[in-house]
Amino acid sequence: MRISVSSDMTSGVAGKLVAELESRGHEVLTHGALSPEERDDWAWASEAAARDVADGRADQAVVCCWTGTGASIAANKVPGVRAALCADAYTAQGARRWNDANALALSLRVVSEPLLGEILDAWFAGAASEEPDDRANVAHVDGIAAQPSAR
Numbered sequence: 001m002r003i004s005v006s007s008d009m010t011s012g013v014a015g016k017l018v019a020e021l022e023s024r025g026h027e028v029l030t031h032g033a034l035s036p037e038e039r040d041d042w043a044w045a046s047e048a049a050a051r052d053v054a055d056g057r058a059d060q061a062v063v064c065c066w067t068g069t070g071a072s073i074a075a076n077k078v079p080g081v082r083a084a085l086c087a088d089a090y091t092a093q094g095a096r097r098w099n100d101a102n103a104l105a106l107s108l109r110v111v112s113e114p115l116l117g118e119i120l121d122a123w124f125a126g127a128a129s130e131e132p133d134d135r136a137n138v139a140h141v142d143g144i145a146a147q148p149s150a151r
């Protein structure tokens with residue numbers, strides 16, 4: 001799989017992420033602090049990785065910042081991207097299964113190296129549910145940004 005990775009810092013698991021993903025057989029694109037000469041602020045870095053997914057240059061993204069919050073918010077503003085902020089394996093598994101999440105948002109402060117391994121194991125093991133209700137939810141979420149409020 002091709003994974004686009006962004007971070008606003010090189011601290012914490014940001015420094016391990018690319019090697020970890022490559023060791024799992026993924027091709028990695030990098031943005032922000034992980035890419036020389038790119039703007040490294042979380043909003044720009046996360047948007048760049050999310051646009052790789054939306055535009056088909058990557059299958060999925062992993063977006064990081066100190067809390068993971070800004071990275072997830074920015075990624076979720078890009079149409080077609082469903083980013084999930086995950087601080088544990090259970091949430092990562094559910095994000096893939098029920099939300100068909102295509103961007104994993106991580107906190108550089110909270111996620112330790114062992115926890116990163118657990119979260120990635122769960123994330124990549126999980127397949128999106130094909131249940132009609134689940135697909136309807138995902139399709140509705142993708143359409144929200146494109147529609148005016150119905151209320």
Ligand SMILES: O=C[C@H](O)[C@H](O)[C@H](O)COP(=O)(O)O
Pocket residue numbers: 008041042065066067068069070071
């Ligand atoms: O949600 C935002 C992230 O946690 C940022 O990593 C944090 O705000 C630090 O950003 P800055 O280095 O721009 O202060």
